[in-house]
Amino acid sequence: MSDIDGRAVAKQIRAEVAAAAAKLRADGTVPTLAVVVPTDDEGTAWYVRSIKKAAEKEGVDCRVEQLTAPGRAEIIAKLEALSADPEVHGIICQTPLPEGVTLAEVGWYISPFKDVDGANQESLGRLAQGRRTFAPATAAAVLELLKHEDLTLAGARAVVVGRSTVVGKPAALLLLNESATVTVCHSRTKDLATVCREADVLVAAVGRAEMIGADFVKPGATVIDVGTNPTDDGGLVGDVDYAAVAPVAGRLTPVPGGVGPVTTALLLRHTVEAAELSLTHP
Amino acid sequence: MSDIDGRAVAKQIRAEVAAAAAKLRADGTVPTLAVVVPTDDEGTAWYVRSIKKAAEKEGVDCRVEQLTAPGRAEIIAKLEALSADPEVHGIICQTPLPEGVTLAEVGWYISPFKDVDGANQESLGRLAQGRRTFAPATAAAVLELLKHEDLTLAGARAVVVGRSTVVGKPAALLLLNESATVTVCHSRTKDLATVCREADVLVAAVGRAEMIGADFVKPGATVIDVGTNPTDDGGLVGDVDYAAVAPVAGRLTPVPGGVGPVTTALLLRHTVEAAELSLTHP
Numbered sequence: 001m002s003d004i005d006g007r008a009v010a011k012q013i014r015a016e017v018a019a020a021a022a023k024l025r026a027d028g029t030v031p032t033l034a035v036v037v038p039t040d041d042e043g044t045a046w047y048v049r050s051i052k053k054a055a056e057k058e059g060v061d062c063r064v065e066q067l068t069a070p071g072r073a074e075i076i077a078k079l080e081a082l083s084a085d086p087e088v089h090g091i092i093c094q095t096p097l098p099e100g101v102t103l104a105e106v107g108w109y110i111s112p113f114k115d116v117d118g119a120n121q122e123s124l125g126r127l128a129q130g131r132r133t134f135a136p137a138t139a140a141a142v143l144e145l146l147k148h149e150d151l152t153l154a155g156a157r158a159v160v161v162g163r164s165t166v167v168g169k170p171a172a173l174l175l176l177n178e179s180a181t182v183t184v185c186h187s188r189t190k191d192l193a194t195v196c197r198e199a200d201v202l203v204a205a206v207g208r209a210e211m212i213g214a215d216f217v218k219p220g221a222t223v224i225d226v227g228t229n230p231t232d233d234g235g236l237v238g239d240v241d242y243a244a245v246a247p248v249a250g251r252l253t254p255v256p257g258g259v260g261p262v263t264t265a266l267l268l269r270h271t272v273e274a275a276e277l278s279l280t281h282p
Numbered sequence: 283m284s285d286i287d288g289r290a291v292a293k294q295i296r297a298e299v300a301a302a303a304a305k306l307r308a309d310g311t312v313p314t315l316a317v318v319v320p321t322d323d324e325g326t327a328w329y330v331r332s333i334k335k336a337a338e339k340e341g342v343d344c345r346v347e348q349l350t351a352p353g354r355a356e357i358i359a360k361l362e363a364l365s366a367d368p369e370v371h372g373i374i375c376q377t378p379l380p381e382g383v384t385l386a387e388v389g390w391y392i393s394p395f396k397d398v399d400g401a402n403q404e405s406l407g408r409l410a411q412g413r414r415t416f417a418p419a420t421a422a423a424v425l426e427l428l429k430h431e432d433l434t435l436a437g438a439r440a441v442v443v444g445r446s447t448v449v450g451k452p453a454a455l456l457l458l459n460e461s462a463t464v465t466v467c468h469s470r471t472k473d474l475a476t477v478c479r480e481a482d483v484l485v486a487a488v489g490r491a492e493m494i495g496a497d498f499v500k501p502g503a504t505v506i507d508v509g510t511n512p513t514d515d516g517g518l519v520g521d522v523d524y525a526a527v528a529p530v531a532g533r534l535t536p537v538p539g540g541v542g543p544v545t546t547a548l549l550l551r552h553t554v555e556a557a558e559l560s561l562t563h564p
Contacts, residue, residue, distance in 0.1 A: 104412075104413060121410075123407065124407035124410045124411065125402070125403030125404055125405065125406035125408075125409075127407075127410075128403075128409075128410055128447065128451050128452075129403055129406065130447070131386060131403075154470050155470045155471065157472075163458055165411050165412070169410050169455070169458070170410075176445055176451070176466055176468075179468065181465065181466070181467050181468070181472070181477060182465065183463065183465040184458055185463050186461065188436050188437045188461040188463070189437065189463040190439075190463070195463060
């Protein structure tokens with residue numbers, strides 16, 4: 001088994017981002033990402049700080065828009081204002097959202113031209129149509145990692161465990177666009193281990209610590225672990241039981257150091273792409 | 283094996299449509315479907331006549347908008363005008379389109395409130411988000427037929443053969459919303475028969491006459507045949523080899539008389555729903 005090195009992939013993407021950002025700045029455009037943070041949540045705050053640090057290191061400005069106990073209308077107003085602001089190129093709305101508000105509903109107010117984390121239904125629809133669009137960064141990171149491997153996705157059997165709108169479904173659509181034969185599993189799937197063992201490429205996006213054991217993995221399969229489950233001692237573990245699966249899988253992403261850093265790097269890549277798009281489609 | 287009777291399902295839906303249309307008319311709203319026909323195509327002309335006849339029988343007005351050798355701009359202008367017309371509630375743009383024009387790109391100009399055949403990327407995105415929306419009528423017909431059977435979709439293994447934006451992908455998303463474990467196959471799938479044999483519910487939407495043979499079907503499976511392939515003698519056959527599959531399948535839709543009539547009935551149901559929607563969201 002070999003580890004898939006997410007940090008190395010992220011480093012390469014971030015070098016490309018830094019070059020594109022420098023060029024944009026030289027031409028008078030400061031690529032700018034706005035991160036709307038609607039709730040006080042420690043995990044979110046940590047994540048937002050890490051995005052901001054990464055962005056600024058590569059020459060992308062990052063505006064954190066912390067809202068205090070906002071209602072739906074206030075979140076929507078903020079997203080509309082940022083969508084209309086010519087100095088903002090990328091917009092993310094962090095979850096969790098206040099009770100009763102969903103990302104699916106407020107995502108509509110992020111302009112599709114700035115929707116660097118694919119929250120708008122138009123972005124998702126374009127993805128389903130197989131057109132160019134911003135995919136949710138985590139789903140895009142799954143594909144990016146697979147494309148860095150020497151793998152043939154066309155005709156491969158891919159199994160995605162998890163059907164969320166932000167990861168499972170867009171990852172499945174992206175894999176389908178690459179001509180994989182794609183199965184989506186979830187909490188209602190019967191005999192999940194058996195279905196997962198059909199996979200040449202297994203994507204775990206369930207959000208349950210280490211639930212994917214050795215018996216879920218066909219020998220030699222490529223396993224992408226999207227999970228980031230906090231442990232009691234302040235660490236992170238994935239949805240895959242790394243120690244158990246490593247002897248069976250052909251390739252496996254570690255947690256941390258797999259999907260996570262690539263997701264951040266792709267948010268930045270999407271932001272410079274959105275800044276470039278703003279020059280031709282102001 | 284028992285046939286799934288699409289005509290009976292369609293009849294029931296059309297009776298509901300007729301009742302809803304009569305109520306709308308009594309309240310001063312004439313539910314109206316506009317069908318934009320951008321090319322001279324005999325098959326299309328036949329299909330459009332059949333929709334018009336069905337619509338008018340149930341109290342839905344049907345405006346056929348035949349365009350002569352239109353460019354992209356003319357098609358878009360027509361769809362925009364119909365989207366803005368308060369007397370039109372549902373809009374379909376018929377394929378085939380002129381060379382170089384795709385339904386994915388012109389579908390954007392059909393208001394999502396009138397998009398009764400789910401051609402707009404926003405409709406498809408909402409479908410992927412699991413929200414209320416108009417799904418493409420053929421994909422919706424697949425689900426409608428399954429729901430009329432005494433079947434449990436949650437946890438069932440569903441295999442969709444075909445990944446088109448108008449049938450395969452939306453049918454897969456609808457099945458996923460019903461908690462089936464869903465696999466999408468296509469021309470690049472390896473060992474297609476084996477994958478299909480995993481299915482409790484098999485949806486054939488490939489557009490190749492009778493390509494699904496007995497060896498593609500698990501004994502007792504429910505098979506929905508979306509194919510409508512013209513035969514040399516002027517008839518229609520499905521994507522399923524009916525004679526071969528009938529002894530193996532538990533239930534099977536015939537062609538004609540399966541998905542087709544239900545698709546037409548759902549276009550009408552969507553149109554009265556859109557007319558109802560226009561009263562609260564003018």
